[in-house]
Amino acid sequence: MSEPTRQQLGAALELRRTTWLLDDQIAHEVGLDGATLRAALTRGMRDDPSTMCAQFAAQYIQASNDLEASALARVQTGIKGWESSAWLLERWAPRRWGKHVPEAGPREKIDVGVLIDEIAARQRTLNELMAAPPPELVEALRANKEQLLPLLSAESEVTPTGGGASGDHDP
Numbered sequence: 343m344s345e346p347t348r349q350q351l352g353a354a355l356e357l358r359r360t361t362w363l364l365d366d367q368i369a370h371e372v373g374l375d376g377a378t379l380r381a382a383l384t385r386g387m388r389d390d391p392s393t394m395c396a397q398f399a400a401q402y403i404q405a406s407n408d409l410e411a412s413a414l415a416r417v418q419t420g421i422k423g424w425e426s427s428a429w430l431l432e433r434w435a436p437r438r439w440g441k442h443v444p445e446a447g448p449r450e451k452i453d454v455g456v457l458i459d460e461i462a463a464r465q466r467t468l469n470e471l472m473a474a475p476p477p478e479l480v481e482a483l484r485a486n487k488e489q490l491l492p493l494l495s496a497e498s499e500v501t502p503t504g505g506g507a508s509g510d511h512d513p
Contacts, residue, residue, distance in 0.1 A: 364434070
């Protein structure tokens with residue numbers, strides 16, 4: 343990684359002021375690699391403000407901010423061609439101006455076969471409980487019959503004498 347010359351930094355600054363090129367593209371246009379331009383900017387932000395790199399970094403960042411602000415102003419005012427400015431902003435700074443669409447669906451792969459097996463196992467357990475409910479469940483249902491009856495609708499598959507209940511209940 344070589345040190346950029348004053349001419350390269352000046353040309354990079356002029357491109358930043360007048361184009362929507364990305365930093366790596368600007369670096370390429372002025373004969374630098376992207377890492378060299380980024381290093382000059384980083385060093386400039388840490389240097390004494392009187393150094394050449396610090397002055398370049400401040401002007402480069404200001405030029406980037408000005409370019410972005412002018413595009414944003416076109417979008418906000420809705421002047422003719424605002425859509426192209428919005429498009430540029432979305433692609434130039436996607437984290438700031440891009441469309442933030444939440445990811446749809448689960449982030450992990452679901453094995454549908456395993457899910458079907460789990461549902462079938464739960465259905466078997468439920469069927470067993472409905473066919474021959476444990477005595478403690480029957481006892482609990484009878485003890486709480488008055489509280490449970492209003493919760494059961496006419497369309498419910500479970501009747502007060504059916505010997506079972508469905509759903510979760512928090513006592």
